[in-house]
Amino acid sequence: MLLTLTTTHRPATDLGYLLVKNPANTQSFPLSFGKAHVFYPEATEERCTAALLLDVDPVDLVRGRGAGEPGTLAQYVNDRPYVASSFLSVAIAQVFGSALGGKCRDRPELADAPIPLSATIEALPCRGGEALLRRLFEPLGYEVAAERLPLDEAFPEWGQSAYLRVSLARTCRLRELLAHLYVLVPVLDDKKHYYVGDAEVENLLAKGKGWLSEHPEREAIALRYLKHSRPLFRAALARLVADDEASPEEAEDEKAAPEDRGEARMSLDEARREAVVAALRRAEARSVLDLGCGEGKLLKRLVDERVFERVAGADVSVRSLEIARNRLRLDDLPDKQRRRIQLFQASVTYRDARFSGYDAVTLVEVIEHVDLSRLGALTRSVFEHARPRVVLVTTPNAEYNALFEGLPRGALRHGDHRFEWTRAEFHAFCEGVAAAHGYAVEHLPIGPMDPSLGAPTQMAIFTRDGGAAGTNGAGGGEAQDGSAGGAGSALAQATEVAS
Template identity: 90%
Template sequence: MLLTLTTTHRPATDLGYLLVKNPAHTQSFALSFGKAHVFYPEATEERCTAALLLDVDPVDLVRGRGGGEPGTLAQYVNDRPYVASSFLSVAIAQVFGSALGGKCRDRPELADAPLPLSATIEALPCRGGEGMLRRLFEPLGYEVAAERLPLDEAFPDWGQSAYLRVSLARTCRLRELLAHLYVLVPVLDDKKHYYVGDAEVENLLAKGEGWLAEHPEREAIALRYLKHSRPLFRAALARLVADEEASPEEAEDDKAAPEDRAEARMSLDEERRAAVVAALRRAEARSVLDLGCGEGKLLKRLVDERVFERVAGADVSMRSLEIAKNRLRLDDLPDKQRRRIQLFQASVTYRDARFSGYDAITLIEVIEHVDPPRLGALTRVLFEHARPRVAVVTTPNAEYNVRFEGLPRGALRHGDHRFEWTRAEFHAFCAEVAGAHGYAVEHLPIGPMDPSLGAPTQMAIFTRAAGEDGANGPGNADGHGGADGHGGADGGGAGAQAEEEAP
């Protein structure tokens, strides 16, 4: 089986430092099931490709001498030497272990650097077809190309095989790509060549840290990875959703900063909602989606305004959505009123068909909860794929923080904030996004103004330029969203994983 990893990072030969494999040499490694060979078909400053070739010994595997369970393979003639499977995952862990662990001894800064990367698997079994392949990798932000392989090129009448030649491309850290391959290749194969027990739950959670909990297909991934063991699946799922089950109030208390209480004293939260509703009314929006809706405080305000004919809220926390549902009293509303409102689980960094079809989308105190490297995914989801006519974004003004009594200099307002921008930084971000996606942007302050510091909250109103494409029809209510634990303005939040389409 063959896996190739390619980068166009300059200099591209830095890939050798990350993999701890010299591009000038061919190296071989003994594994329990055969041998692994690493070589570089190309290695220039502009483009570098590392190949991992596995030579699996099926005879040893049939006879139980290959490091797998006794009787791992029942026949000497099989597909294991040729197709990607759990053998490839083991090889990645043993041959590229430091890269998988995010370590780079000679160039440590490279391990944390997002690089343009692509991976090609020459033959990948896909139980569930190309649709399953895309449902697994596209929500993580990969561009996926798949080609069905014939059973035999010499006999086209025999038809197509169950295997795909797959290429995946994304700008990310190498350890992320390797972790995704490590987990998802055997998931697609839906087989494991070794015993799966409690230790494999820990392995899944370790390799899935930072992305699996919010993946739309997390249940299918866990079930297949754990070889359809229901007890292990339930144990893994309980761990994955543990944070989601926690009380939002407890989480907020744990992370709260003095500024949170200061905002409450000045009713800034309420003032934000009023300013957002005013902006939406001014834009003549009739349908609104609140991303990172949390416990539904803005949704309640929108529902009370009859001008908004269709209102939806999306959040990664099911607990927050339950609170929003109770706040809106959805179960008590007449059918006509109930049809105006939709709540669903999703993450702002996943492309999701349900985000499309709204006049306006709001992200209220959400973006500062997203890791800066993931902001590109968020902006593509919002402005490239959903493309509302109007988008309203609010975020703290970092310059104003000195006005909050008890907040240490340089500290962020909230324990879960990844950053807080000055007015100049936010304006620069908005200008770049608007220019790239065909929007105009207007900035408005929210809260008491300081002559030199500005207001505590800054709001950007994006309006799609006339003639730009975009749909404002009814939104798609089908599909699955992601899940994440980052808090939004109303106690819920937006995810910080890779952008692409949720099925």
């Protein structure tokens, strides 16, 4: 079982200070399941690599523990000595404990410095395949490379194994990389070699501080990490939701680290909320309904703004509404505050009297989750029947996908998306909706702008009866960058459902 950590930070041998392991020495450490060895295959000013090699004793794993069925070889012959698993997490905590805790006695400033880092795991079981691997690490900003290993190089006809050789690269603090490996390696293996109880919930929350609560796969991570124990999973999820909002100190800490493309993508979630709230304030909306509210992140932001006197959220998922309720702490609010907020289950594609009576309706990253054939029902439900003064719609800009590392050409950003539109396609859809239902529409980009591909998120602001919602020039300029040639059958279908 082999993990290597590499940096090109100058001088690269500073890695030895961070790991508290001298690059000139080879060291061994006894563990309850074998031994761990640390050595440096390369250590120069330009590049330094530290290797953590685990020598797991399969006999020692069984001795005195009653594992498996007596008399079977399965107790002794398995993949545990060779593939990354919870054994690796234990070794990281015991051998690199100071680095995992963000401590560096001799060079304390190094522990807080983002440096270019890469980690390679020679054999990693991925129960969920490469797709799950990418869903776990790419939202954290990593460039991910994976190579499926053959069952036996001497017999290629035997085919490929279930194991991957994985490389992860990112500029970050070493403690962040180690914490991500500590949590996510056992999640990918979907096994643990030790008892999991209440203490493991605390361990997960400690190692996941600052990233797990916002991770799009947090529920899958928590469930697998806690060995599918439903009581422990529910306890962890409730804590993650309650601790979701970062403190001002944590926010400033994150700002200090340079963002790579993956981190910029992560920040889109907050950038969308800020753009939506700003547009609602400009429109002088006093009551807002968030359709497809999910777990209530935008709702929390709206409730914190006193200018919004009435806030409601609707979603088809009962579980998401439960999480939103916890995030908003509805049960703990005074009656006056509680009356400002309403949550209810509903589908945006069906006419619902509860959608009416609000100044503004928001659809934040919602339409791309709806089948194209159902978009007509959505537009009628919102623009014809609910008919608010302002409607805000955000959706991915498909052109920008070319800038996301690791996203295959033509692939969607999320497996649940039914489509993703170019700017020209989205503009055509919005113009059709506006014309059919008596609205004016403006467009604003959200996120870092690329000169030719635009911004990662596009927002449309629909207004009727002269309601001003935003500034015109920004959206008009971006519209000219959209390529009309990229609008194919999706554009034709969008234009049709708009009316």
